[in-house]
Amino acid sequence: MGAPAWWLGLSGGLDSMVLLELMSQARQLSDIPPLHAIHVHHGLHPEADAWAAHCQRACDVRGVPLTVVRVQVVQGGSVEEAARDARYAAFADMLAPGAELLLAHHRDDQLETLMFRLMRGTGVRGLSGMPARRALGAGWLSRPLLDWRRSELEAWARQQGLDWIEDPANADERFARTALRHRILPGLRHEWPQLDRSLLRLAEHASEAGALLDELAQDDLQLVAEPSADPWLAGWPSLLLAPLLSLSAARQRNLLRCWLRQQAVRMPDHRQLLEVQQQLAAGPDAQPQLKLDGFVLYRSSDRLWLVPAHWLPARSEQSLLPLHGALALAGNGTLDCRPGAGGLRDPGAGGWQVRYRQGGEQIKLAGRPTQSVKQLLQEAQIPAWLRPSVPLLYSGGELVSVAGRWNAERALVEGAGSGFTVSWKPVSD
The missing domain is CATH 3.40.50.620 (HUPs)
Structure with a gap:
């Protein structure tokens, strides 16, 4: 009522x-x-x-x-x-x-x-x-x-x-x-x-059995559904692979059904669940993926990720980041810029241009040799499916920041001067 x-x-x-x-x-x-x-x-x-x-x-x-x-x-x-x-x-x-x-x-x-x-x-x-x-x-x-x-x-x-x-x-x-x-x-x-x-x-008995299976799945989810500590990844649904693979095959399928139902994914059939399990058991260097009714399951590093299929197009658009406030990226969350102590220097009249990876980008961080952006993302264990969507900031044609997480030494404020802090919040729904 x-x-x-x-x-x-x-x-x-x-x-x-x-x-x-x-x-x-x-x-x-x-x-x-x-x-x-x-x-x-x-x-x-x-x-x-x-x-x-x-x-x-x-x-x-x-x-x-x-x-x-x-x-x-x-x-x-x-x-x-x-x-x-x-x-x-x-x-x-x-x-x-x-x-x-x-x-x-x-x-x-x-x-x-x-x-x-x-x-x-x-x-x-x-x-x-x-x-x-x-x-x-x-x-x-x-x-x-x-x-x-x-x-x-x-x-x-x-x-x-x-x-x-x-x-x-x-x-x-x-x-x-x-x-x-x-x-x-x-x-x-x-x-x-x-x-x-x-x-x-029969329906009454099945309903009772289903409730018991849900209770078991909830117990198992406590072990495997720990959110990522990475700020770029914390909002994405994921499961830890090691504890998931430690379960019996039947309990894995039961857990996956419960988890996918919680994420409003249409329930896969038994054949699809078996395919998911085969992908989970693939070699450590493999990064398999499986499409499920508007979503994609990715196995990357130590986790199984669930990503909306509409979120995954190639990124190629360019835009200018305002020095105060947030920039809504097309289908890719927000890039926020705030003034404060330290951080990036004022880019001047040209501003910061937001682009996406094309391959071969490099950046020189403070106290470190020049590295490729690909290497930085791999070292941080950013999943392969997220890497094409990481926004890059350019000033005067040079790469000065990788989504505010890694900033070029030449673009940093000297000493205790005032600059700008940039942060990225990707879309996760």
């Missing part, structure tokens, strides 16, 4: 129309958060516009604001899964912090989900079924109708005189879930009348 808003996922079908009517009536009986509806227009069916119009009329009658979101469904592979991914992405984008999304999944949906996952060889968490409530985006997803059968919802809908849409796909047995609903499950129920109770009991 403390949510800033309730969003109701409205397809226009029986289940969501029942939920819309229930929530509309609830507003008359009690003080609930502001109610909104969201309809996702997939554009996959000739009647999609008519379905959106039906939802609009239903919401108008009840005084519920409706947002229609048009999405692009990725072609190739399963249309059902691609549409679901697009739909949930739209839901997540809509939720403000703490807001609640209400979906009308019912008991029959839960049973179908369990059977579908069982046939696909899902793990323990998958056999737990759809949770009644879970995090989604900045808010929460709730399923208040999970204890109700579809037949019960239909009887109530007819009693209330509700109109709803019948999606032809729900009768098309070319879709795996539809075939399961109309042909496979009825046959199994005929042979095993206790099937529904058994599946729900």
Whole structure:
């Protein structure tokens, strides 16, 4: 009840129309958060516009604001899964912090989900079924109708005189879930009348086992999820390799699942987890990487790093660093410049130009021979994936600073004079 808003996922079908009517009536009986509806227009069916119009009329009658979101469904592979991914992405984008999304999944949906996952060889968490409530985006997803059968919802809908849409796909047995609903499950129920109770009991057992596995993973994470002490790296999710590799293979996979879920990464399948483990065991000089649904896993030095894929383009842009305040680098955090005792000398009218590595850069630090920037980064154990993004400061065409961490001797303030301190904070989300 403390949510800033309730969003109701409205397809226009029986289940969501029942939920819309229930929530509309609830507003008359009690003080609930502001109610909104969201309809996702997939554009996959000739009647999609008519379905959106039906939802609009239903919401108008009840005084519920409706947002229609048009999405692009990725072609190739399963249309059902691609549409679901697009739909949930739209839901997540809509939720403000703490807001609640209400979906009308019912008991029959839960049973179908369990059977579908069982046939696909899902793990323990998958056999737990759809949770009644879970995090989604900045808010929460709730399923208040999970204890109700579809037949019960239909009887109530007819009693209330509700109109709803019948999606032809729900009768098309070319879709795996539809075939399961109309042909496979009825046959199994005929042979095993206790099937529904058994599946729900299986989900309860799997949920309990999943909770125990999560507890074990949390204990293991205490040993391996220590943040890096390097200021450039402290904000990036990482795992220490040595304690991770000391675990059994099964515990490694359990820990990785838990960790990736915490980082909001779509769960990899068993094959991908095995590939991650193979990369972890690669030779000490190897720096393997693996793409995972919008992220990249990197093994570098003594850690496994998780980096958003969009953060990794080649850096080539140039800009001028102001002598006071912060410069927002394109997709690369901020470079901050503050006046104070010591530090870099005033660069004069030309200012400092911010560039990125092209290869072969060298710098002469105080009390040290001239070194390559590559060598400095390697000595500091900066991972290879971060090195192309380290900003370099130039003055008069000469390299004077590597992101404020290493400054050229010739560019330093002499004695106790006033200069400028530069620091870089890379993007880590």
